[in-house]
Amino acid sequence: xxxxxxxxxxxxxxxxxxxxxxxxxxxxxxxxxxxxxxxxxxxxxxxxxxxxxxxxxxxxxxxxxxxxxxxxxxxxxxxxxxxxxxxxxxxxxxxxxxxxxxxxxxxxxxxxxxxxxxxxxxxxxxxxxxxxxxxxxxxxxxxxxxxxxxxxxxxxxxxxxxxxxxxxxxxxxxxxxxxxxxxxxxxxxxxxxxxxxxxxxxxxxxxxxxxxxxxxxxxxxxxxxxx
Amino acid sequence: xxxxxxxxxxxxxxxxxxxxxxxxxxxxxxxxxxxxxxxxxxxxxxxxxxxxxxxxxxxxxxxxxxxxxxxxxxxxxxxxxxxxxxxxxxxxxxxxxxxxxxxxxxxxxxxxxxxxxxxxxxxxxxxxxxxxxxxxxxxxxxxxxxxxxxxxxxxxxxxxxxxxxxxxxxxxxxxxxxxxxxxxxxxxxxxxxxxxxxxxxxxxxxxxxxxxxxxxxxxxxxxxxxxxxxxxxxxxxxxxxxxxxxxxxxxxxxxxxxxxxxxxxxxxxxxxxxxxxxxxxxxxxxxxxxxxxxxxxxxxxxxxxxxxxxxxxxxxxxxxxxxxxxxxxxxxxxxxxxxxxxxxxxxxxxxxxxxxxxxxxxxxxxxxxxxxxxxxxxxxxxxxxxxxxxxxxxxxxxxxxxxxxxxxxxxxxxxxxxxxxxxxxxxxxxxxxxxxxxxxxxxxxxxxxxxxxxxxxxxxxxxxxxxxxxxxxxxxxxxxxx
Numbered sequence: 001x002x003x004x005x006x007x008x009x010x011x012x013x014x015x016x017x018x019x020x021x022x023x024x025x026x027x028x029x030x031x032x033x034x035x036x037x038x039x040x041x042x043x044x045x046x047x048x049x050x051x052x053x054x055x056x057x058x059x060x061x062x063x064x065x066x067x068x069x070x071x072x073x074x075x076x077x078x079x080x081x082x083x084x085x086x087x088x089x090x091x092x093x094x095x096x097x098x099x100x101x102x103x104x105x106x107x108x109x110x111x112x113x114x115x116x117x118x119x120x121x122x123x124x125x126x127x128x129x130x131x132x133x134x135x136x137x138x139x140x141x142x143x144x145x146x147x148x149x150x151x152x153x154x155x156x157x158x159x160x161x162x163x164x165x166x167x168x169x170x171x172x173x174x175x176x177x178x179x180x181x182x183x184x185x186x187x188x189x190x191x192x193x194x195x196x197x198x199x200x201x202x203x204x205x206x207x208x209x210x211x212x213x214x215x216x217x218x219x220x221x222x223x224x225x226x227x
Numbered sequence: 228x229x230x231x232x233x234x235x236x237x238x239x240x241x242x243x244x245x246x247x248x249x250x251x252x253x254x255x256x257x258x259x260x261x262x263x264x265x266x267x268x269x270x271x272x273x274x275x276x277x278x279x280x281x282x283x284x285x286x287x288x289x290x291x292x293x294x295x296x297x298x299x300x301x302x303x304x305x306x307x308x309x310x311x312x313x314x315x316x317x318x319x320x321x322x323x324x325x326x327x328x329x330x331x332x333x334x335x336x337x338x339x340x341x342x343x344x345x346x347x348x349x350x351x352x353x354x355x356x357x358x359x360x361x362x363x364x365x366x367x368x369x370x371x372x373x374x375x376x377x378x379x380x381x382x383x384x385x386x387x388x389x390x391x392x393x394x395x396x397x398x399x400x401x402x403x404x405x406x407x408x409x410x411x412x413x414x415x416x417x418x419x420x421x422x423x424x425x426x427x428x429x430x431x432x433x434x435x436x437x438x439x440x441x442x443x444x445x446x447x448x449x450x451x452x453x454x455x456x457x458x459x460x461x462x463x464x465x466x467x468x469x470x471x472x473x474x475x476x477x478x479x480x481x482x483x484x485x486x487x488x489x490x491x492x493x494x495x496x497x498x499x500x501x502x503x504x505x506x507x508x509x510x511x512x513x514x515x516x517x518x519x520x521x522x523x524x525x526x527x528x529x530x531x532x533x534x535x536x537x538x539x540x541x542x543x544x545x546x547x548x549x550x551x552x553x554x555x556x557x558x559x560x561x562x563x564x565x566x567x568x569x570x571x572x573x574x575x576x577x578x579x580x581x582x583x584x585x586x587x588x589x590x591x592x593x594x595x596x597x598x599x600x601x602x603x604x605x606x607x608x609x610x611x612x613x614x615x616x617x618x619x620x621x622x623x624x625x626x627x628x629x630x631x632x633x634x635x636x637x638x639x640x641x642x643x644x645x646x647x648x649x650x651x652x653x654x655x656x657x658x659x660x661x662x663x664x665x666x667x668x669x670x671x672x673x674x675x676x677x678x679x680x681x682x683x684x685x686x687x688x689x690x691x692x693x694x695x696x697x698x699x700x701x702x703x704x705x706x707x708x709x
Contacts, residue, residue: 119429120429120430120433136396137396140392140393140396143392144389144393147385147389153381156385159389160385160388160389160392163389163392163393164391164392164395166392166396167392167393167395167396167399168395170396170399171395171396171399174399174400174402174403175398175399175402175403175406177406178351178402179349179351181352182349182351182352182355185351185352185355186351186354186355188355189355189358189359189362192359192362193358193362193388196362196365196366196384197365197384197388199366200365200366200369200377200380200381200384203369203372203377204377204381207372207373207374207377208374208377
């Protein structure tokens with residue numbers, strides 16, 4: 001199948017997005033997770049610029065610019081403003097699942113994503129959709145998994161944002177003509193997620209002296225042990 | 228115009244609460260703003276009843292029967308909850324909090340997001356609005372800043388924000404098939420539904436399932452409900468009333484819109500799945516209700532039960548069951564918010580949330596005791612309260628649709644939930660007070676809110692005014708049952 005240069009580069013970017021999703025699962029240090037998230041968002045913006053160029057779409061140019069402004073610039077800035085520096089040096093010692101097992105599970109989720117989207121893309125000619133749909137779904141699933149496996153608050157937040165990246169990576173291929181106002185609104189929403197969850201993390205840290213979300217386990221419906 | 232004004236008012240009120248000289252009157256401002264939105268929502272509904280639809284900005288702001296119903300309910304619950312907050316938030320537990328203006332500013336933003344969901348006709352923006360609802364409520368849930376409140380807020384934030392990207396994927400999948408079927412016209416809820424028959428049924432199903440998982444988590448459908456009893460019991464009581472009364476219904480409204488698209492697509496049959504999933508929610512909570520130990524959690528579980536009943540009714544997909552579903556939405560909103568105001572009264576009088584520690588409430592505070600008895604009977608579905616009517620109509624619609632097994636399960640589970648709630652409440656209201664508390668005087672605004680909230684609950688069980696009936700009928704038509 002002949003592919004144009006932007007499409008080939010988009011495929012490269014798709015591969016790197018998947019790799020950065022894996023890297024987020026494998027990284028212990030909070031700082032490192034944040035860096036890989038910024039890298040992944042950069043790739044998402046690059047992909048939408050490439051497709052915008054290839055298809056002459058104003059919407060995708062706008063989406064790429066919005067992604068850059070919101071996820072590459074604003075979110076890291078917001079998180080740094082809200083939480084002190086020592087926070088990012090933290091290493092997560094206890095994860096629910098150890099890292100090699102996590103990577104295997106992430107690989108499994110990628111296969112599941114490929115398997116789920118296989119019947120949908122079988123009849124589609126557009127090579128971009130054939131690449132972006134499975135990779136996007138894999139991004140969503142791996143993000144959801146890291147949310148469950150992580151115990152620190154900020155990596156959990158970044159897991160949510162990485163899920164959003166995955167959804168948008170599929171979105172630029174299958175629904176490229178979203179109204180620009182909706183794209184802007186989504187960007188505001190993503191920044192608000194960072195602000196609200198960041199504020200909540202700060203409150204938790206001030207009140208409880210920890211940011212291990214895994215330590216929050218008082219509220220349960222256990223009739224015998226309750227209070 | 229009214230549709231845009233109804234969104235502008237809470238935003239303006241939020242800004243005004245922020246202004247330093249006005250911070251002292253933040254409560255008054257918020258009461259005025261929410262009362263104004265209620266007046267506007269009533270006006271919009273009146274227009275919808277006459278014209279079938281209100282269009283403020285074509286393709287962006289439109290309201291049909293279903294959205295008008297949700298608008299009225301949101302503004303009604305939010306206005307009364309704000310009145311209730313006036314006396315409640317001053318009280319002991321919150322007295323140390325000097326940042327009440329901040330609470331009201333955030334509350335206004337929350338109201339804005341809740342109203343934006345039904346007022347928007349553009350699905351992408353609806354998705355953003357649903358997400359804003361969650362974000363603006365997270366800090367309200369954690370407002371008390373205690374360990375358990377923060378824990379509840381954290382679980383709430385993580386589990387429900389996580390649902391949003393999953394739902395977004397579903398929205399994208401739907402637009403994909405919509406665009407390839409129609410060639411790129413503007414998408415609104417109406418346009419999507421009328422194009423449903425020509426869309427790829429597999430993608431329609433996939434998108435519905437993704438939205439169901441994503442927004443089902445936000446509306447507390449089992450098995451994604453685990454955050455709900457925590458958040459709905461730890462938040463300040465006026466916030467609980469809004470969360471349980473109407474906030475869970477708002478994501479469900481989007482699910483119902485998607486369900487109507489699925490029902491309009493002849494090859495994609497999901498009705499029976501909805502019945503099963505709804506029954507799972509009802510079933511899990513019916514048994515959890517038996518062993519619950521905290522009366523705010525009890526009312527929170529009953530919310531999950533009611534969401535399941537609404538979903539089951541929508542899954543039956545007949546005209547009568549759809550009418551039952553929208554009536555249940557209405558009755559749940561007015562009754563559940565009442566239940567939480569009463570729970571707030573008990574918390575003010577006794578300062579405990581444990582069912583075991585509340586005994587002989589009727590003797591300690593006759594007002595709180597009698598209101599607890601009435602509101603619990605109403606929420607559990609005893610006649611002559613409105614929930615009895617809507618549950619009965621859902622059951623009979625199921626019989627007519629030939630879904631005997633589902634009706635049998637639903638009836639049994641509703642009875643179990645009824646017994647569970649009344650067993651707990653019986654002990655709380657009657658019985659002997661453990662110690663004779665010196666009953667604290669209840670704030671006037673709280674008493675007022677409870678009495679006003681009681682009025683429609685008492686009325687709608689015996690008499691449904693013609694405009695309400697018309698609005699419900701128009702709303703039921705939007706669910707697309709045959």
